[in-house]
Amino acid sequence: MAKELIQQNVRVNAVAPGFVDTQLVGGSLTPPLVEVVRLQTPQGRLGRPEEIAATIAFLASDDASFFVGDTVSPNGGFVTS
Numbered sequence: 001m002a003k004e005l006i007q008q009n010v011r012v013n014a015v016a017p018g019f020v021d022t023q024l025v026g027g028s029l030t031p032p033l034v035e036v037v038r039l040q041t042p043q044g045r046l047g048r049p050e051e052i053a054a055t056i057a058f059l060a061s062d063d064a065s066f067f068v069g070d071t072v073s074p075n076g077g078f079v080t081s
Contacts, residue, residue: 002069011068013059018075021046042077 002012019025019037025046026034038045055074058064073079 006068011059011065013064013067013069014071015052015055015059016071016073017047017052017055018073018078019046020049020052022049037078040078041075045076047074047076 005012018041019034029037034046051074055072059067059072
């Protein structure tokens with residue numbers, strides 16, 4: 001899709017966040033499991049919704065004009081390449 005739509009000046013990217021401190025995570029995972037995830041995350045915490053929103057805002061901005069067909073994963077180091 002990214003290769004096709006860039007011809008129309010439409011950039012296609014994806015955001016694949018790690019664990020984010022939201023009601024969904026709190027309601028889906030038990031507190032001990034949330035603590036395990038926190039301890040396994042090199043940054044030592046879950047993400048904040050505003051951090052994911054900032055990532056999306058960046059990708060929508062002109063500053064990210066050369067990002068095409070990428071997946072960005074704000075995850076505090078939980079998943080690394």
